[in-house]
Amino acid sequence: MRVCLDPGHGGMDSGAVSRDGKTNEKSLALDIAKNVAAKLRADGFDVMLTRTGNDAAVELADRAAKAKRWHADMFVSIHLNSEKGGKAGGIETYAMPAQGMQSTSHSGTAPAPDSKRRFPGNANDDGNMQLAFCIHRRLVNAVRGNTGDRGLRRARWVVLREAAMPAALVECGFVSSSKDLAFLRSASGRETVARGIYEGICDFAFGTMAPGLAPRSPKSAPDAAAVPVPTLAMPPLESVQRPEDERPLDASPAVVAAREAALKAAGLTAE
Numbered sequence: 001m002r003v004c005l006d007p008g009h010g011g012m013d014s015g016a017v018s019r020d021g022k023t024n025e026k027s028l029a030l031d032i033a034k035n036v037a038a039k040l041r042a043d044g045f046d047v048m049l050t051r052t053g054n055d056a057a058v059e060l061a062d063r064a065a066k067a068k069r070w071h072a073d074m075f076v077s078i079h080l081n082s083e084k085g086g087k088a089g090g091i092e093t094y095a096m097p098a099q100g101m102q103s104t105s106h107s108g109t110a111p112a113p114d115s116k117r118r119f120p121g122n123a124n125d126d127g128n129m130q131l132a133f134c135i136h137r138r139l140v141n142a143v144r145g146n147t148g149d150r151g152l153r154r155a156r157w158v159v160l161r162e163a164a165m166p167a168a169l170v171e172c173g174f175v176s177s178s179k180d181l182a183f184l185r186s187a188s189g190r191e192t193v194a195r196g197i198y199e200g201i202c203d204f205a206f207g208t209m210a211p212g213l214a215p216r217s218p219k220s221a222p223d224a225a226a227v228p229v230p231t232l233a234m235p236p237l238e239s240v241q242r243p244e245d246e247r248p249l250d251a252s253p254a255v256v257a258a259r260e261a262a263l264k265a266a267g268l269t270a271e
């Protein structure tokens, strides 16, 4: 079983940066990805990282292409969130919206402009959601008491829509939240996050991808059936900061304008 892990950002692109400037997303994502890779390799998985150093810059389109060239069976992108107010915290896991489905960041009543279009990632509409669900369930369970659950979400991120295999993107907490940041800065916190992602990948690999194999739980983890199912409810919209090129394609100017108006009416500032 081949797993491609994608630590977000890299090179000149630091991703989200903590308020004191001391911690950035690209380093945290790489640290977590390397830890997940070590756990998977110890279990016999073949693992590739889209970047192995912090100086390496990888174009978004190249990330999914690398996974395809390598014939990966699944693709997991690892990111950290940021939000202007510093209040938001918790885990979000994203899957590519199935064809015809709206992105969870789409707030208009009209169909999202790109929802009808078929992207390469739509070839795995069923596997995408199953992988995201498996990871979200384990990760939220692992971090319980340290940070919260912001839901299993859908968005047409470049890496998800171009992936040629089941793919998910995990936002492992907010560097803008003092609580999340303290957790992510501790080695035990990052270990907990890596363990949750690893367990989710194992659940997907053994329970879904290889039905010929008897489903089994990852080492030293509770049985999947004993793990509570996370909430599917979405917390209210917040001014979550995202790099321009990470915005879902279906966030058209009209949708963005409508969302900003809704945020303004709610007394929040839009990015």
Ligand SMILES: [Zn+2]
Binding pocket: 008, 009, 015, 016, 025, 079, 080
């Ligand atoms: Zn990111």
